[in-house]
Amino acid sequence: MRLHNKVTLITGSGSGIGKSTAQLFAREGATVVVNDLAEDKGQETAEEIRRAGGNALFVQADVTNPESVQALVDTVIAKYGRIDVLFNNAGISGVGAIHEVEPEAWDRVMTVNIRGTFLPCKYVLPHMMQRKEGSIINMSSCIAEIGLARRASYSATKGAVLALTKSMQVDYAPYNIRVNALLPGTILTPFVENYLRNSYDNPEEAYESLKKRQLSGDLGRPDDVAQAALFLASDESKFMMGSPLYIDGGVVFG
């Protein structure tokens, strides 16, 4: 088992990529702390893992709220004594070119995607620093590297997360903590289904054109990203530090 006895915390793991990763980590022997803003989805993920014989605990928290994140981390430390892996996965989409985006909508995307990465790191890092061990995985996106139409706020956040990852790696390498980023292409999750439904008059046509953008000929699936997260979480990636890992069906380099 590749994560035997590891304590892992995955934000936003009630759905999509986070949920698949929680399930995979549990199958690989990890204790999985499922976090989500949505109580029902988070509980369901943890219950499914336990029914399948895995070890999971759901802790509701809002990654944008310092008290909420501090309480989440305190709960995990009180129960398990440590956090080996933090996967900052929670995120929301933002649609529109700059002139179309309302300031409040801009701020919401910044808050969830950037502050929501900063806060779990802030409260988990002291525990990892004390033990001189840990792996942090930040969810960026291939949109940090390529321009896509009407995704201004979202692309700005994912570029910021990639830059943050590199900066963090320099600060925490002396503590034997690795910090890497995942850059998925388009992955078929509720996040993308909502985006297609809300942004296009003809979502099916938009889906077909998204598929054509991939060298792979199809969109990715949550497990494609979960497998990459597993690699970054495990000691197999011990020489990866501050790196972007692309899981994009060839979109960036194709």
Ligand code: NAD
């Ligand atoms: P999803 O919508 O299926 O899951 C995201 C989860 O995050 C939801 O369960 C949601 O409740 C939770 N969440 C949102 N705000 C939160 C908050 N404040 N506190 C705690 N939890 C919160 O989305 P997904 O497609 O699985 O995306 C997961 C991550 O992957 C996001 O960061 C997204 O930007 C990134 N990503 C997705 C794709 C894609 O194509 N799906 C591509 C690149 C990057």
